[in-house]
Amino acid sequence: MKKLQFPKKFLWGAATSSHQVEGGTKNQWSKWEKENAARLASEAKTKWQPWQQEKFPEMFEAENYISGSACDHYNRFQQDFDLAKELGHSAHRFSIEWSRIEPEEGKFDEKEIEHYRQVLIALRERGITPFVTLWHWTNPLWLEEKGGCESRDFAKHFAKYAEFVASKLGNEVEFWITLNEPTSVIASAYLSGAWPPAKRSYLASWKLYATFAKAHVAAYQSIHALDENAQVGFANILHSFAAYSEKSWLDKIMVKTGRHVANKRMLNLTEGFNDFLTVQYYFHNRFKFPKKLRLADKPENDLGWEIFPEGIYHILKRLKVHKLPIYVTENGLADAGDEKRMDFIKEHLAWIHRSMEEGADVRGYFYWSLLDNFEWDKGFWPRFGLVEVDFKTQERKIRPSALEYAKICKNNELELE
Numbered sequence: 070m071k072k073l074q075f076p077k078k079f080l081w082g083a084a085t086s087s088h089q090v091e092g093g094t095k096n097q098w099s100k101w102e103k104e105n106a107a108r109l110a111s112e113a114k115t116k117w118q119p120w121q122q123e124k125f126p127e128m129f130e131a132e133n134y135i136s137g138s139a140c141d142h143y144n145r146f147q148q149d150f151d152l153a154k155e156l157g158h159s160a161h162r163f164s165i166e167w168s169r170i171e172p173e174e175g176k177f178d179e180k181e182i183e184h185y186r187q188v189l190i191a192l193r194e195r196g197i198t199p200f201v202t203l204w205h206w207t208n209p210l211w212l213e214e215k216g217g218c219e220s221r222d223f224a225k226h227f228a229k230y231a232e233f234v235a236s237k238l239g240n241e242v243e244f245w246i247t248l249n250e251p252t253s254v255i256a257s258a259y260l261s262g263a264w265p266p267a268k269r270s271y272l273a274s275w276k277l278y279a280t281f282a283k284a285h286v287a288a289y290q291s292i293h294a295l296d297e298n299a300q301v302g303f304a305n306i307l308h309s310f311a312a313y314s315e316k317s318w319l320d321k322i323m324v325k326t327g328r329h330v331a332n333k334r335m336l337n338l339t340e341g342f343n344d345f346l347t348v349q350y351y352f353h354n355r356f357k358f359p360k361k362l363r364l365a366d367k368p369e370n371d372l373g374w375e376i377f378p379e380g381i382y383h384i385l386k387r388l389k390v391h392k393l394p395i396y397v398t399e400n401g402l403a404d405a406g407d408e409k410r411m412d413f414i415k416e417h418l419a420w421i422h423r424s425m426e427e428g429a430d431v432r433g434y435f436y437w438s439l440l441d442n443f444e445w446d447k448g449f450w451p452r453f454g455l456v457e458v459d460f461k462t463q464e465r466k467i468r469p470s471a472l473e474y475a476k477i478c479k480n481n482e483l484e485l486e
């Protein structure tokens with residue numbers, strides 16, 4: 070038995086986002102879901118493998134693709150934070166829903182601010198440090214009418230909203246995350262067209278890097294103007310890349326390009342405006358020119374995503390040059406049977422620990438997600454939660470892997486066989 074100790078103040082927890090758990094949100098996603106649910110259900114036959122179709126028949130029902138009341142976390146956050154506390158979490162990442170705070174342009178809703186104040190107090194009362202995300206992909210409908218993320222004034226509107234929230238809730242918050250995974254939105258909403266507004270435009274995608282960087286920097290400055298001690302960063306999905314053959318310069322060029330576009334560009338554009346860095350790790354890409362290669366024998370999750378824990382080690386090592394604290398603000402898998410989750414967490418943590426021994430300043434780990442929730446265009450069938458949710462009754466059930474993860478959180482130590 071090997072024991073890996075983590076530093077004293079290391080933060081342990083899980084993450085969620087407003088649209089995926091709260092229920093009752095009105096934004097561009099909830100609108101798009103209603104318009105596209107039937108199509109998504111009918112496309113499931115061609116999109117997923119036979120084993121997935123058999124295991125998750127919900128994917129054929131339009132209802133699966135409508136977030137609706139999701140986990141009703143808006144009303145049940147106290148109960149959910151009791152679970153987080155029971156599971157030994159010392160930190161929790163959640164997002165504030167912009168469309169609730171500013172339902173009409175320039176009109177801010179104090180009642181909703183009060184709601185999130187209660188959320189923050191509930192966390193503090195349980196000794197859980199909040200990490201607050203200001204934008205986890207959802208836009209108010211008034212902004213969508215102006216072009217959404219492509220609106221010329223996206224950064225201006227976002228910074229105003231960020232400033233308002235920080236002015237009201239700053240006393241309760243130390244860690245702010247401005248934007249969640251800008252590059253996921255660029256890739257899936259503006260390049261592949263899978264998410265709203267379902268565009269396929271290289272030009273729009275390229276321009277959005279600058280827009281998101283501008284929005285982050287503007288929000289960073291607004292928050293710091295109110296509180297110079299605030300810790301502000303953005304949530305960055307970072308991918309693992311490898312060349313199929315180290316002898317192939319074409320494979321290696323693909324790796325370099327992938328790394329630049331997916332991992333480095335947003336960091337470069339926001340250089341100097343991050344108090345900490347983040348890693349959200351899900352994907353490993355193996356390139357054999359001119360394609361991405363899938364190897365049949367590799368372990369995968371319910372979504373068919375390859376499980377490659379070593380990838381997080383290489384990503385963390387590469388971030389060392391920035392000399393900033395790093396938080397792993399998301400890492401998780403869809404695993405309805407809870408068969409792979411425990412090993413997944415342990416193996417990723419072992420690699421994270423190794424990167425720390427080699428100098429990466431990692432200060433916290435947030436599993437994605439605390440609860441099963443609404444997985445965007447895939448709907449409810451992918452089950453990421455430490456806690457299982459019955460979406461009909463809203464009953465919560467702690468999964469066995471959550472209890473194992475709780476031991477790690479409580480002991481600040483990972484035991485490996």
Ligand code: IFM
Binds near residue numbers: 086250349351399437
């Ligand atoms: O559910 C998402 C989350 O909203 C952002 N990061 C990836 C997760 C899993 O796909």
